[in-house]
Amino acid sequence: MSTRVAIVTGGNKGVGFAIAKSLCRKFDGDVYLTARDESRGKQAVSELEKEGLKPLYHQLDICNAESRDTLAKFIKEKYGGLDVLVNNAGIAYKLNSNAPFSEQAEVTLETNYFATLAFCQTMLPLLKPGARVVNVSSRVSTSALNASSAELSGRLKSISSIEELTCYMRKFIEDSKAGSHTEAGWPQTAYGVSKIGVTLMTPILQKQLEEDGTRPDIVINSCCPGYIATEMTSFKGTKTIDEGADTPVYLALLPPNTDIKGEFVTERKVQKYK
Numbered sequence: 046m047s048t049r050v051a052i053v054t055g056g057n058k059g060v061g062f063a064i065a066k067s068l069c070r071k072f073d074g075d076v077y078l079t080a081r082d083e084s085r086g087k088q089a090v091s092e093l094e095k096e097g098l099k100p101l102y103h104q105l106d107i108c109n110a111e112s113r114d115t116l117a118k119f120i121k122e123k124y125g126g127l128d129v130l131v132n133n134a135g136i137a138y139k140l141n142s143n144a145p146f147s148e149q150a151e152v153t154l155e156t157n158y159f160a161t162l163a164f165c166q167t168m169l170p171l172l173k174p175g176a177r178v179v180n181v182s183s184r185v186s187t188s189a190l191n192a193s194s195a196e197l198s199g200r201l202k203s204i205s206s207i208e209e210l211t212c213y214m215r216k217f218i219e220d221s222k223a224g225s226h227t228e229a230g231w232p233q234t235a236y237g238v239s240k241i242g243v244t245l246m247t248p249i250l251q252k253q254l255e256e257d258g259t260r261p262d263i264v265i266n267s268c269c270p271g272y273i274a275t276e277m278t279s280f281k282g283t284k285t286i287d288e289g290a291d292t293p294v295y296l297a298l299l300p301p302n303t304d305i306k307g308e309f310v311t312e313r314k315v316q317k318y319k
């Protein structure tokens with residue numbers, strides 16, 4: 046049987062680093078710790094090697110199409126397909142950032158929504174039967190959904206295609222640039238809206254995979270790792286990165302024929318947000 050393979054995006058630090066570490070211990074196959082910066086990625090790999098683990102490194106900037114395609118080609122040629130994908134890479138402006146809201150909207154959605162989706166779509170054709178995909182979203186996605194106007198929130202919750210979801214994500218950026226996002230019903234959080242996109246894309250992609258029907262038992266879920274002490278939270282989070290890795294890794298290793306598909310999960314529990 047061919048070697049199984051897992052990819053973690055944004056694996057050089059924070060929750061992604063802990064996910065890569067845990068997968069090295071629990072996943073029966075090769076684990077690629079990817080990072081956009083080679084020296085930071087290789088440094089992280091050598092830290093795990095000191096613990097006796099054997100992660101592999103590959104460069105990946107999820108915002109760069111060439112970088113996404115290079116990794117996909119490499120995985121296809123070396124492994125013939127992919128068994129586990131953890132879309133962990135993400136960014137957040139600090140709460141006290143002076144950057145204009147419209148800039149925060151555009152830059153945050155570019156990474157967290159558009160690039161995550163693009164990498165997912167690049168890798169979906171490579172998923173092997175039984176593959177598991179985990180989109181690291183946030184609880185902030187559900188609070189931001191609820192903080193949207195009732196009308197907008199209702200519309201977002203009923204979206205059934207990636208095209209429609211992408212139109213709404215673009216509209217948020219346009220409304221932010223026009224200074225009319227509040228009037229249009231959006232919450233005052235670019236990060237929250239980007240993660241609404243991540244949480245909502247998940248059941249749509251799950252349905253697409255099921256309708257495709259050619260490869261059985263492929264499962265994609267989103268999750269929140271919890272409030273974790275990382276650079277993103279200025280190390281104010283109350284949980285460790287290893288605790289943050291727990292739910293993503295649980296989802297990455299869900300057993301065959303699991304019922305947990307297209308869901309949003311926190312602390313290993315499916316959350317109803319619609």
Ligand SMILES: NC(=O)c1ccc[n+]([C@@H]2O[C@H](COP(=O)([O-])OP(=O)(O)OC[C@H]3O[C@@H](n4cnc5c(N)ncnc54)[C@H](OP(=O)(O)O)[C@@H]3O)[C@@H](O)[C@H]2O)c1
Pocket residue numbers: 054055056057058059060061080081082085105106107108133134135136137156160181182183184269270271272273274275276277278282
């Ligand atoms: N920490 C929390 O409390 C919390 C709560 C809910 C959800 N999350 C989510 O958990 C995930 C990890 O967050 P974290 O707290 O571990 O953040 P972090 O410590 O800031 O790490 C973020 C990781 O993403 C990488 N990254 C950013 N942009 C990238 C790109 N374009 N291509 C590839 N990698 C990129 C970073 O690489 P560089 O080092 O090169 O910048 C870094 O490795 C994120 O999706 C975040 O939204 C975190």
